Amino acid sequence: MGTATRYRAAFNDPDAVRHSVPTFPWNSAPEGLATRRQLRTQGLRPGGQDIAGQILWRGVGGVRAAYLYRVALALPKRTATPAQLDAIAKALRARRTCSTCHTVRSYYIPGRYGECLTCAGKEQ
Template sequence: MAIATRYRAAFFDPDALRHPVPTFPWKSAPAGLATRRQLRAEGLRPGGQEIAAQVLWRGVGGVRTAYLYRVALALPKRTATPAQLAAIGEALRARRTCSTCGTERTYYIPRKFGECLTCAGMES
């Protein structure tokens, strides 16, 4: 693999000689490794495995890091139980219900007002 710039060379450490884990520059990670977001897009999760490598790049605020996990060791994403889904539904319904008039709205009640826009006088 040819490293074209000093920037990329600074972040290229596949043998972990300068960094605690193997390190690669942006868009240079080997096949078989993926970030959490990439795993989630495939319906997987790290499943408690250790970080296998990292990607470093210069971004807003300095050097940014993305940890990589082995795809072969990843586990399927967990799904919520029916009871968990029901609890989430109730919590979201409570966020849409006005405490003043008791009406369930199609939007979440603004915390700023603590009541629906009609009761707060913001809607005519």
């Protein structure tokens, strides 16, 4: 039995005997279950439903997990209101405005300087 087989067997628990939820190894989730990222690509969100399963794999720093949700219970993604979009635009503009010369720059003002690169004397 190879290392990959032992690894997949350690994370294969579809009946939730060893783990608190059904657990699957990488690339082995059954149809009808999806991660948040997979739901998002379909224009969906979990919508408050409980976790239906998890995928476990060995990654940087140890064992990693991705939670699975039922696609059938997922809800459409919400869209931002015009007021929310306006607030985001104002916040992003504030991040580009120098506190010293009040110029709106094409880049975000570095936090370490607190002012644009010209005022900080870092621009060449």
